[in-house]
Each structure stands twice: as structure tokens, then as C-alpha cells.
Amino acid sequence: MARRxxxxxxxxxxxxxxxxxxxxxxxxDSFLLTVLGAMGITKxxxxxxxxxxxxxxxxxxxxxxxxxxxxxxxxxRIGATYFSGVSTAESAxxxxxxxxxxxxxxxxxxxxxxxxxxxxxxxxxxxxxLLGLGSKxxxxxxxxxxxxxxLSLCVILIQALRRASSLEDVTRLNSELQEKNAVMEKTLVRxxxxxxxxxxxxxFLKSLNDAVNELSGLMDxxxxxxxxxxxxxxxxxxxxxxxxxxxxxxxxxxxxLRGVPESLIDEAESGDVYRxxxxxxxxxxxxxxxxxxxGYVDDxxxxxxxxxxxxxxxxxxxxxxxxxxxxxxGERLAKAPPLPEERDFLLTHAGAFAVFLKNAxxxxxxxxxxxxxxxxxxxxxxxxxxxxxxxxEADGLKLAKERIKSMVRHEMGRAERVTLLDFxxxxxxxxxxxxxxxxAHPGGIPIIPPSxxxxxxxxxxxxxxxxxxxxxxxxxxxxxxxxxxxxxRIKGAVNLPPSLFDFVYGMSMEGENPSREIIxxxxxxxxxxxxxxxxxxxxxxxxxxxxxxxxxxxxxxxxFAVEP
Amino acid sequence: MSSRLRSVLTSPWLALAxxxxxxxIFVYASIYKIxxxxxxAETIASYQITPYFAVNLMAVVLPxxxxxxxxxxxxxxxxxxxxxxxxxxxxLFTLAIAITLAxxxxxxxxxxxxxxxxxxxxxxVRDLIWLAMASQVFLYDKILRxxxxxxxxxxxx
Numbered sequence: 001m002a003r004r005x006x007x008x009x010x011x012x013x014x015x016x017x018x019x020x021x022x023x024x025x026x027x028x029d030s031f032l033l034t035v036l037g038a039m040g041i042t043k044x045x046x047x048x049x050x051x052x053x054x055x056x057x058x059x060x061x062x063x064x065x066x067x068x069x070x071x072x073x074x075x076x077r078i079g080a081t082y083f084s085g086v087s088t089a090e091s092a093x094x095x096x097x098x099x100x101x102x103x104x105x106x107x108x109x110x111x112x113x114x115x116x117x118x119x120x121x122x123x124x125x126x127x128x129x130l131l132g133l134g135s136k137x138x139x140x141x142x143x144x145x146x147x148x149x150x151l152s153l154c155v156i157l158i159q160a161l162r163r164a165s166s167l168e169d170v171t172r173l174n175s176e177l178q179e180k181n182a183v184m185e186k187t188l189v190r191x192x193x194x195x196x197x198x199x200x201x202x203x204f205l206k207s208l209n210d211a212v213n214e215l216s217g218l219m220d221x222x223x224x225x226x227x228x229x230x231x232x233x234x235x236x237x238x239x240x241x242x243x244x245x246x247x248x249x250x251x252x253x254x255x256x257l258r259g260v261p262e263s264l265i266d267e268a269e270s271g272d273v274y275r276x277x278x279x280x281x282x283x284x285x286x287x288x289x290x291x292x293x294x295g296y297v298d299d300x301x302x303x304x305x306x307x308x309x310x311x312x313x314x315x316x317x318x319x320x321x322x323x324x325x326x327x328x329x330g331e332r333l334a335k336a337p338p339l340p341e342e343r344d345f346l347l348t349h350a351g352a353f354a355v356f357l358k359n360a361x362x363x364x365x366x367x368x369x370x371x372x373x374x375x376x377x378x379x380x381x382x383x384x385x386x387x388x389x390x391x392x393e394a395d396g397l398k399l400a401k402e403r404i405k406s407m408v409r410h411e412m413g414r415a416e417r418v419t420l421l422d423f424x425x426x427x428x429x430x431x432x433x434x435x436x437x438x439x440a441h442p443g444g445i446p447i448i449p450p451s452x453x454x455x456x457x458x459x460x461x462x463x464x465x466x467x468x469x470x471x472x473x474x475x476x477x478x479x480x481x482x483x484x485x486x487x488x489r490i491k492g493a494v495n496l497p498p499s500l501f502d503f504v505y506g507m508s509m510e511g512e513n514p515s516r517e518i519i520x521x522x523x524x525x526x527x528x529x530x531x532x533x534x535x536x537x538x539x540x541x542x543x544x545x546x547x548x549x550x551x552x553x554x555x556x557x558x559x560f561a562v563e564p
Numbered sequence: 565m566s567s568r569l570r571s572v573l574t575s576p577w578l579a580l581a582x583x584x585x586x587x588x589i590f591v592y593a594s595i596y597k598i599x600x601x602x603x604x605a606e607t608i609a610s611y612q613i614t615p616y617f618a619v620n621l622m623a624v625v626l627p628x629x630x631x632x633x634x635x636x637x638x639x640x641x642x643x644x645x646x647x648x649x650x651x652x653x654x655x656l657f658t659l660a661i662a663i664t665l666a667x668x669x670x671x672x673x674x675x676x677x678x679x680x681x682x683x684x685x686x687x688x689v690r691d692l693i694w695l696a697m698a699s700q701v702f703l704y705d706k707i708l709r710x711x712x713x714x715x716x717x718x719x720x721x
Binding site: 434 | 598599600601602605606608609610611612613614615616617619620621623624625627628629631632633636642644645646648649670
């Protein structure tokens with residue numbers, strides 16, 4: 001009973017004790033001591049086999065060092081022999097220690113001779129172990145309860161070892177993790193560095209792209225220069241900068257300054273700068289790409305020799321045969337000499353600028369020529385207009401001269417001319433004066449034939465007239481003047497001309513019957529004597545006055561009597 | 565010889581003489597006709613050429629034409645036009661006389677006075693001579709024109 005209690009107490013204490021240690025070596029050492037002490041055994045050894053490493057640990061008490069070293073040597077073989085069937089699934093089963101009798105040793109045994117008990121256990125697929133115990137002090141054989149006790153202790157040992165193994169694993173994993181962490185951190189740092197560098201590169205490329213885009217849109221060389229300087233300063237983060245441009249045969253100098261007093265650049269002569277550039281060209285410091293020769297200079301000595309400020313390194317460039325320049329930048333924010341990327345940026349920028357400058361100058365030149373041409377054109381056109389106007393004037397004057405001459409000639413010939421106007425004037429005036437005079441004159445004659453205003457007389461045919469005369473007693477009156485009457489007349493007619501009317505009438509027809517038929521004849525184309533006389537007869541009271549139609553000629557045609 | 569004759573015939577002086585003569589004749593002839601239009605109308609009618617409605621009109625206007633043209637001729641104003649008119653009148657008269665002579669009507673010329681010798685070939689010849697004179701005036705008259713005074717300024721020009 002006491003032993004049992006004692007053994008239980010030993011177990012209890014052992015579990016505590018073993019729990020203190022973290023290293024397997026320490027554990028088995030303590031364990032061995034506990035077992036040997038509790039059982040009263042003088043010799044014992046414990047083996048820890050690590051199958052993955054093909055090694056392990058040996059801990060022994062009471063055995064000789066040779067025996068222990070032998071054990072150590074044979075550890076792999078032991079592992080292979082005793083634990084060959086161990087796999088993951090079985091480990092759960094074999095967690096209980098297994099007591100091996102001494103006789104169960106296989107083959108040549110590496111174990112010391114005094115080993116009486118062997119206990120094997122498995123911690124996990126990797127770790128396993130053996131416990132070898134010698135005889136008790138009192139040389140008593142091992143009882144069953146001894147075996148149980150040993151096995152119980154082994155169980156505690158297994159637990160402790162397992163724990164230690166886990167701990168070891170954890171520690172190992174932890175350190176591995178830490179290692180990996182360290183590696184990853186380093187990688188991270190490198191990646192960040194690369195990222196930073198890429199950003200820088202992108203920045204420069206973008207700056208370059210923007211710069212080229214901006215410059216490409218400009219056509220004015222002055223603006224171009226200013227812009228280029230600004231962009232260069234921006235790209236390189238420079239606080240001040242200058243650009244000096246020499247062009248033409250006289251070395252005409254153009255300056256662009258930002259934060260740099262002009263006096264500083266004053267000494268830069270075209271010859272000096274040109275020499276510097278030539279030096280650079282031949283010293284191989286030039287960049288030949290894209291046909292624009294340019295290069296970077298930061299040697300202060302060279303800069304001084306060229307008359308340029310030594311603290312502002314920069315790029316030189318050649319635009320065309322007679323134009324070249326230098327752009328210097330200083331007071332950089334970074335306070336360090338420019339990186340290769342920055343140099344590249346500046347050089348490429350300068351190259352682009354050179355091309356654009358050439359273009360802009362050509363464009364300006366063209367425009368100037370065009371303007372001159374346009375001015376010349378304008379002058380020409382004005383001259384042409386003047387000429388045309390003058391010619392027109394001259395033509396006009398010539399026309400005027402002709403007109404005046406013709407007018408003069410016309411006037412001069414007026415006297416010679418016979419015009420319709422003259423006739424009209426003369427005839428018209430005559431008509432007017434004549435009519436007026438006729439109207440005013442007491443002896444005026446009627447213009448409108450009077451017979452038109454009187455009722456017409458009845459006309460009588462010749463035959464009827466003859467009958468009237470022969471039977472009716474009509475009187476025939478010849479109204480024509482005497483000469484005509486003398487010349488020819490109707491037989492039996494009375495001559496009664498209008499001019500002698502009163503006289504003749506008074507003489508021969510005074511007492512005539514007013515109702516007696518009187519037939520008057522006698523007219524010619526110019527005078528209607530018969531009408532006049534008939535009217536006068538009617539005035540005298542004769543109502544029955546008729547006119548012979550056709551006059552004498554119709555009478556004659558009828559063949560009637562005519563005398564003489 | 566002919567050239568001399570020609571120069572005489574075409575001489576402006578001759579034209580001047582004719583001009584004054586013809587003008588004077590017509591002025592003188594027209595005075596009577598103007599004062600005695602009735603007689604003149606009779607004369608016109610006796611020719612038996614003019615239609616009856618135009619006889620009196622002619623008798624009234626014709627003398628005035630003669631007067632004005634004659635005055636213009638004498639003065640030398642629009643001589644060519646006046647000469648042309650008188651030429652026309654003379655032609656008219658000559659034609660009338662010719663017709664009358666052909667007809668054989670025994671009437672007076674009516675140029676100056678109503679009562680005068682009946683027309684004969686002498687009258688015709690006289691009229692033809694006047695016709696020639698008037699045409700010469702028309703063609704060659706140049707000098708001593710009143711109109712010329714007005715043209716002096718232009719001649720200066």
C-alpha cells in the first residue's frame with residue numbers, strides 16, 4: 001500500500017518535474033533519474049530516436065561510455081529495427097509504451113548486456129524511443145507492478161516528450177517563420193525600391209512626353225525658348241536656369257533667364273561656347289541620335305572657359321549649321337548631381353527643342369517672307385490700280401478731248417448746216433404770224449372753206465338739169481370767171497362770177513322769180529365757184545338753187561350743147 | 565479758161581450778190597401778197613393745181629414764208645436753210661408755171677401783182693434763173709453772215 005502510494009506520488013512528482021523541462025534531453029535525463037531512483041535501479045539508458053534525421057539522443061546512467069557510444073552509433077539501426085512499422089495511423093495506437101523483454105532482442109544487440117527491460121514508445125511518426133533498464137539494486141526480479149509502474153512512468157515520459165517535441169516543432173516553425181519574414185521584408189524593401197525607380201522613370205518619361213507635346217504646339221521661337229527652359233527646370237526640379245542661343249553668322253545672342261541675373265551670362269561669347277561644343281563633339285560626349293547633336297556638360301572648368309556659370313551644369317545642342325546653344329540648370333531641390341535619367345531627360349528634351357526651334361524659325365522665316373511678298377504684292381496691286389486708274393483717266397480725257405473737238409467742229413459747222421429744225425422754225429413762225437395777221441387784218445380771208453359751214457346744195461344730174469332747163473325753165477348759171485366763160489360754156493348759161501356778182505346780178509337777174517329753179521355750175525380743183533354763187537343766190541332769196549353735179553365736164557360728156 | 569469760170573461761179577462773192585438779190589426779191593414780192601391775201605388766193609386758184617381747201621391757207625402762209633426767208637437771206641442768218649426753202653418754193657413755182665404753160669391757161673404769174681402779163685416762157689426762164697441763183701447761194705455762200713458774229717468766240721477757241 002505504501003509502495004503504491006509512493007509510486008503514485010512518484011508519478012505525480014515526475015509529471016510535474018518533467019513538465020518543467022523543455023528540451024527532450026533534459027526530460028529523459030530527469031526521467032531516467034526518476035525511474036532509477038524510484039525503482040532502485042543502478043543502470044539505465046534512454047534513447048530518443050529521430051527517424052527523419054536518423055539520429056537522436058542517448059542518455060544513460062550507470063553504463064560505461066563505450067556502451068553508450070555504441071548505442072549512439074547504432075541508433076539508426078535500432079530505429080529501423082524496432083520502429084519499422086510505424087506510420088501515421090498507428091501512432092495513436094502505439095502511444096502506449098510497449099514493454100519488450102530482453103529476449104526479444106533481434107540479432108546482434110547494441111544494447112548493453114545488463115539491460116533487463118526494454119520499453120519502446122512512439123511519440124509521433126518521427127520520434128520514438130527506447131528505455132533500457134538494468135537490474136535492481138537488490139537484485140530482485142521485476143514484478144508485474146514494477147512493469148506497470150515503469151509503463152506508467154513511460155506514459156508520463158511520452159507525454160512530456162510529446163510536449164517537448166511539440167514545443168520544439170513550434171520553436172522550429174517559429175524560427176523558420178521569422179526567417180521567412182526577414183526574407184520577405186527584404187524582398188518588400190527591394191520591391192519598393194524598384195517601384196520608386198519605376199515611378200521616377202515614368203515621371204521622366206511623362207515629363208518628356210508632356211514637354212514634347214507642349215513644345216510641338218508652339219510656333220513662336222521666343223515662346224518656344226521660354227517654355228523649354230521652364231519645362232527643363234520643372235523636369236529636373238531646378239530652382240534657376242538659363243538658356244543662351246547663338247544664331248547667325250554674327251553670333252546673334254538670344255537669352256532666356258529664370259532666376260539668373262543677366263550679368264552672369266554676359267561673358268558668354270558665341271566663340272567660346274562654340275569651342276566648348278566642338279570640344280565636346282570631338283571628345284565623344286555627344287549624343288548622335290535623331291540627327292540632333294547634343295551633350296551634357298557638368299565640368300566646372302569647361303563651363304568657366306566657355307564663360308558660363310560653373311554651378312549650373314546643363315546640356316548643349318546644335319540646332320542647325322549656324323545655330324547652337326546651351327541650357328544650364330542650377331539650385332536643384334535634390335542637392336545632388338543629376339541622375340542618369342535626369343540627364344537623359346534633359347538631353348532628349350533639348351533634342352526635341354532643337355528640332356522644334358528649327359521648325360519654328362523656318363516657319364517664322366516663311367511667314368516673314370510671305371509678309372514681305374504680301375506687302376510687295378500689295379504695292380504691286382496698288383501700282384497696278386494706280387496705273388489702271390490713270391489709264392482710265394487718260395482714256396476719259398481723250399474721250400473728252402474728242403468730244404470737245406467734235407463739239408467745236410459741230411459748232412463751227414453750224415452755220416453751214418441745214419437742219420430740219422430750221423425748216424420747222426421758219427414754217428412754224430410763218431404759219432403763226434400768217435394766221436394771226438390774217439385774223440387781225442381787215443382784208444383777211446377765211447382759212448376754213450365757207451362751204452363746210454353751210455348746208456349743202458342739192459346736186460343735180462346733167463340730164464335732169466337739161467330737162468329742167470328745156471322744160472322747167474330753169475336758169476343755168478356759169479359761176480366761173482369771164483375768161484373761162486368765154487372759152488367754153490353751156491349753151492344758154494348766164495355768166496355770174498362771184499367777183500362781179502352784185503354787178504351782174506343787179507343787171508340781169510334783179511327781178512327774177514325767187515322760186516325759179518337755178519342751176520349753178522362751174523368749179524375747178526381750186527375753186528368751187530358754183531358753191532359760192534349758189535350761196536349768194538340763196539342769200540338773195542332764191543330757195544331753189546341747185547348745183548350741177550360733175551360741172552361742165554359731165555355736161556360735155558353727155559354730149560349736150562356747149563358753145564362756142 | 566473753165567477753171568477761171570469755175571472760180572468765178574463758185575466765188576462766195578457771187579453767192580453774196582445772189583443772196584442779197586434773191587432775198588430782196590422775195591421780201592419785195594411778199595409785201596403785196598401779205599396785204600392783199602384775197603387777190604393772192606385768186607391767183608393761186610387760177611393755177612388750178614391746189615385743192616380748194618388749201619388755197620386760202622396757202623395764200624395766208626406762203627407770203628410770210630417768203631418774207632422771213634428773204635430776211636434771213638439778206639441778214640445772213642441760217643442762210644443755207646433759208647436758201648433751201650426758197651429753192652423749194654422756186655421749184656414749186658417753176659413747176660406750176662410749166663404745168664400751166666403746158667395746159668395753155670392764160671393767167672398772170674402772180675409773183676408781184678395780180679394784174680400783169682400772162683405767163684409765158686419768159687416767166688419760166690426767169691424762174692429758172694432765180695432757181696440757179698438760189699442753188700448757187702445754197703452751195704457757195706460763206707461770207708458776211710450775221711451768224712458769223714456769234715461764232716467768233718468759238719473760232720477763237
